[in-house]
Amino acid sequence: MTRPPDPDRSRAVLVGTAAYTEDTALPDVPAVRNNVRDLHRLLTEGRPGAFAAERVRTVLDPATPRDLGLPLLEAARQAEDVFLVYFCGHGLIGRERRELYLGLAKSVVDAPSFTAFPFQGIREAFLSSPARNKVLVLDCCFSGRAIAGNLSGVHEPLIDQMEIAGTYTLTSSAANEPSRFQEGERHTAFTGELLLALRDGIPQSSSADVTLGALFRHLRRVLPTRGMPEPQQCGTDTAELLVLARTRRQRHRPSAGRDGRRPSGAREELLARLDLGHRRGEEGRTGEAVQMLTEVLPGLTTTLGAEAPATLVTQVNLAYWTGRDGDAQEALRLTTTAVDQITRVLGPDHRFTVVGRSQLAQWTGESGRFAQARQLSTAAVADLSRVLGPDDRETLVGRAQLARWTGEAGDPAAAAHQTGGLVPDLARVLGTENRETLTGRLNHAHWTGRAGAPGRAVRLLTGLVPDLSWILGPDDPHTLVGRSRLGQWSGTAGRRRRARRLFAAAVPDLGRVLGPDDRETLLARGQLAHWTGESGEPAEAVRMLRRLVGDLAWVLGPDDRITVVTRARLAHWTAVQGDVRDAVQQFYAVLPDLGRVLGADASETVENRALLSLWRRKADRRLGRQLLYGVRDRGGRS
Numbered sequence: 001m002t003r004p005p006d007p008d009r010s011r012a013v014l015v016g017t018a019a020y021t022e023d024t025a026l027p028d029v030p031a032v033r034n035n036v037r038d039l040h041r042l043l044t045e046g047r048p049g050a051f052a053a054e055r056v057r058t059v060l061d062p063a064t065p066r067d068l069g070l071p072l073l074e075a076a077r078q079a080e081d082v083f084l085v086y087f088c089g090h091g092l093i094g095r096e097r098r099e100l101y102l103g104l105a106k107s108v109v110d111a112p113s114f115t116a117f118p119f120q121g122i123r124e125a126f127l128s129s130p131a132r133n134k135v136l137v138l139d140c141c142f143s144g145r146a147i148a149g150n151l152s153g154v155h156e157p158l159i160d161q162m163e164i165a166g167t168y169t170l171t172s173s174a175a176n177e178p179s180r181f182q183e184g185e186r187h188t189a190f191t192g193e194l195l196l197a198l199r200d201g202i203p204q205s206s207s208a209d210v211t212l213g214a215l216f217r218h219l220r221r222v223l224p225t226r227g228m229p230e231p232q233q234c235g236t237d238t239a240e241l242l243v244l245a246r247t248r249r250q251r252h253r254p255s256a257g258r259d260g261r262r263p264s265g266a267r268e269e270l271l272a273r274l275d276l277g278h279r280r281g282e283e284g285r286t287g288e289a290v291q292m293l294t295e296v297l298p299g300l301t302t303t304l305g306a307e308a309p310a311t312l313v314t315q316v317n318l319a320y321w322t323g324r325d326g327d328a329q330e331a332l333r334l335t336t337t338a339v340d341q342i343t344r345v346l347g348p349d350h351r352f353t354v355v356g357r358s359q360l361a362q363w364t365g366e367s368g369r370f371a372q373a374r375q376l377s378t379a380a381v382a383d384l385s386r387v388l389g390p391d392d393r394e395t396l397v398g399r400a401q402l403a404r405w406t407g408e409a410g411d412p413a414a415a416a417h418q419t420g421g422l423v424p425d426l427a428r429v430l431g432t433e434n435r436e437t438l439t440g441r442l443n444h445a446h447w448t449g450r451a452g453a454p455g456r457a458v459r460l461l462t463g464l465v466p467d468l469s470w471i472l473g474p475d476d477p478h479t480l481v482g483r484s485r486l487g488q489w490s491g492t493a494g495r496r497r498r499a500r501r502l503f504a505a506a507v508p509d510l511g512r513v514l515g516p517d518d519r520e521t522l523l524a525r526g527q528l529a530h531w532t533g534e535s536g537e538p539a540e541a542v543r544m545l546r547r548l549v550g551d552l553a554w555v556l557g558p559d560d561r562i563t564v565v566t567r568a569r570l571a572h573w574t575a576v577q578g579d580v581r582d583a584v585q586q587f588y589a590v591l592p593d594l595g596r597v598l599g600a601d602a603s604e605t606v607e608n609r610a611l612l613s614l615w616r617r618k619a620d621r622r623l624g625r626q627l628l629y630g631v632r633d634r635g636g637r638s
Contacts, residue, residue, distance in 0.1 A: 002209050004243040005082035007052040010131070011075040012082075014039055015059045015068060017089030017103050025109045030547075032088045035139070035191040036060060038554070039086060042198045043244065045287055050244045051084070063105045065117045072121065076129035082242065083131035085122060088191055091140035092116050102140065126167055133239045134167040135212065139190045168212055168239035170219075171232045184546030186554045189228045193219055195554075198244060213240030270299045274314055277321075286325035293318040307345045309352065312338065316356050319363070328366035335360045351394075354383045358398045361405070368561075370409040377402035391429045393436070396422065400440060403447065412450035419444035433471050435478070438464070442482055445489070454492040461486040475513045477520070480506060484524045487531070496534040503528035517555045519562075522548065526566050529573075538577035545570040564593045568608045575611075580619040587612040 018032035036058050044053040057075055062068040076083055090103030092112035101107075101116035108115045126134045172190035187195060198210055202218045216233045224230050233240075277292030293314055300311045315338035323331030339356040346353055358380040365373030381402050384395040399422050407415030423444055426437040441464050449457030465486055468479040483506045491499025507528050510521040525548050533541030549570055552563040567590045575583030591612060594605040 002211050002241045002243050005050050005084075005133075006080075007050070007055070009080040010051055010055065010082040010084070011079035012043060012051050012056040012084040012086070013059065013072050013075045014043075014056065015062065015072075015085070015087045015089075015102075017061055017105055017107075019061050019105055020090065020103065020107065021063075022106045022115070023108045026090050026103060026107060029089065029188070031185055031188050033060060034186050034551075034554075035088050035188060035195075036086075038187070038195050039191070039198075042195060043084075061105045062117070065104070065121070068102070068104065068117050069121050069125075072125045073128065076125040076131075079129050079131040081131060082133045082135065083126070083129045084135045084137070084244075085125070086137045086139075088139040088188060091138075133242060135239060135242065136167055136169045137171075137194075138169070139172040139188055167234075168242070169232075169234040170212065170216055172229065184543070184550060186547075186550035189226070190219070190223065190231065192554075193222055209243045211240060212242050212244065215244070216240070267303050270296055270303060271310065274300070274310070274317075278317060281317075281321040281324065286321050289321040290318065290325050293321065307341070309346070312342050312345065313352060315341070316352070316359065320359060323363050323366060328363055332360070332363040332367050335363050349383075349387050351388060354380065354387050355394050358384060358394065358401065361398075362401055365401070365405045365408065370405055373405040374402070374409045377405050391425070393430070396426055396429065396436065399425075400436075400443065403443065407447050407450060412447050413452075416444065416447040416451045416453075419447055433467075435472065438468055438471065438478060442468075442478060442485065446485055449485075449489040449492065454489040457489040458486065458493050458495075461489065475509070477514060480510050480513060481520055484510065484520060484527070487524075488527055491527070491531045491534065496531055500528065500531040500535045503531060517551070519556070522552055522555065523562065525551075526562070526569070530569060533573045533576065538573050541573040542570065542577050545573060559593070559597050561597060564590060564597050565604050568594060568604065568611075571608075572611055575615045575618075580615055581623060584612065584615055584619050587615065 014036045016032040016036040018030055019028050020026035040056055040058055043051045044056055055078075057071050059068055059071055072085065087102055090107070092101040092103055092107060092109060093099070094101060094112055095110075100119035101112040102119065102122075104116055106115055122136065126136075172188075185192065194215065197215055197218050202210060202214055216231065219231045273292055273296045277289045277296065280286075280292060281289030297311070297314050297318060300308070300314055304311055316335065319331045319334035319338055322334060335356065339353070339360050342350070342353045342356050348354075357376070361373050361376035361380050364376055377398065381395065381398045384392065384398045388395055399418065403415045403418035403422065406418060419440060423437065423440045426434065426440045430436050441460070445457045445460035445464060448460060461482060465479065465482045468476065468482045472479055483502060487499045487502030487506060490502060503524055507521065507524045510518065510524050514521055525544065529541045529544035529548060532544065545566060549563070549566055552560065552566055556563055558564075567586070571583050571586035571590060574586060587608065591605070591608060594602070594608060598605050
């Protein structure tokens with residue numbers, strides 16, 4: 001029978017060595033840091049998370065055996081249910097007894113017994129642990145030669161088989177194969193597929209549970225088709241039935257009582273939990289808000305009734321925080337159901353109803369249906385103004401949403417006009433220093449630039465960014481986004497080097513405050529790469545974009561608008577830096593995706609189709625001999 005770990009009685013240690021400082025034979029593997037960070041998130045922030053966050057230890061770039069051994073031993077002794085150890089980095093082999101060592105930051109290939117962590121240390125930690133199940137996941141080489149692109153620092157074969165009694169072991173390769181990574185990828189090959197399965201589920205599987213056994217079977221099927229080594233497993237007892245994650249589309253629901261009904265609790269306690277959940281969302285802890293509201297809703301339904309205002313409002317709030325937590329499609333589904341119920345119970349002109357309809361327009365747009373969102377917002381703003389009044393805050397917010405979806409639907413000039421009219425009303429009703437007013441000014445500058453007036457956008461932002469910094473603070477997200485927009489429109493207005501400097505300063509601050517995987521951080525990285533190329537360094541732009549594309553595909557998805565546009569931008573700068581052949585192949589690969597995601601007539605699709613035609617003509621001239629005769633043309637690179 002499948003089961004998740006007991007969060008309070010389980011421990012995990014996630015180890016990654018990405019930087020090697022002492023031996024040039026051990027190249028750095030930057031993707032290892034993303035491996036550890038993203039695995040930590042999936043194990044602790046899933047729905048439900050398999051492990052409690054405070055019981056998962058990450059150890060990045062340990063320098064000496066002590067740096068890894070002490071936290072490993074401490075967690076091993078504390079674990080009572082499940083003890084999970086993950087390692088990614090270079091694998092080394094002892095010269096005499098052929099034993100495995102895990103590479104550390106200060107490891108030296110020719111002296112592993114003195115500078116690396118002995119695999120025997122993991123054995124001893126497992127033997128000292130009272131945990132019911134012990135799980136080891138290794139993404140490193142057991143054998144192979146040190147060649148470019150391999151996670152291998154060894155020159156001779158490793159042991160034929162690694163097996164530890166009482167554990168489930170999952171490895172990235174067999175005894176005589178190296179594990180692999182590709183330069184610029186977000187994750188190493190093995191861990192990347194493992195993370196995708198934990199996050200999105202296993203294709204064609206009827207279960208939302210991802211067990212260790214199902215995970216291994218999936219990896220063994222998928223990785224060899226990509227030219228990667230076949231993973232290995234060694235399982236004992238029932239460890240392969242452990243559930244480490246449920247897919248991100250599966251939301252936690254509270255367990256039913258013995259009578260089959262959800263636990264209700266006292267009315268005051270339920271309302272207090274409802275308020276706490278809302279506060280958690282306002283604090284930015286949207287995942288906690290979703291879980292709290294999901295848990296409290298059945299109790300409200302039982303105690304107050306399915307049609308009580310508090311129950312109905314909770315449904316709308318749950319939808320809102322679900323969307324803010326990154327699941328716009330689920331937010332749209334929940335909001336649609338909630339608005340139908342509120343309209344039926346409270347009537348079409350109740351405050352909750354018209355606000356709910358405004359949110360329905362919002363999540364329609366966030367789901368990518370811009371034209372439909374514009375239509376819904378137009379109707380919602382008319383109702384908000386009629387029912388609540390033109391100066392009600394919800395009406396003003398609705399007007400801002402209407403401007404956004406107007407612009408996203410392809411009419412930035414109208415969006416600029418709408419935001420230009422909205423800003424004075426926001427200042428009059430809410431005050432010049434109110435966050436909504438400042439946000440309105442930021443949106444006005446953005447749509448002004450999108451409407452073809454980048455110089456005016458720069459002037460608006462030059463006056464706005466100091467206000468944002470003084471009023472909201474230099475680390476407020478709006479301030480950081482304002483700085484990023486100033487860089488964008490400065491470059492578009494012809495000041496390319498200034499744009500590069502602005503983005504070079506903004507990207508670290510965005511990553512520090514919003515996180516490296518926030519959409520604004522990723523957008524700014526793309527802009528930094530672009531203006532780096534425009535400043536005369538196309539090779540550096542290509543390097544930056546290659547790494548960014550992998551991050552975008554992981555965070556936003558391969559079919560996100562930003563992902564496919566960035567792939568096209570990478571193709572262009574690849575050509576500019578001189579590799580026309582590779583660039584043309586990239587254009588052919590990305591153009592169908594641009595047409596499918598953005599539309600055949602979208603400006604980005606049309607522009608990149610023209611770029612493909614341009615670079616094809618150049619490639620045909622410069623690679624003509626090779627194309628006609630199949631003979632490698634040494635002068636073929638432009």
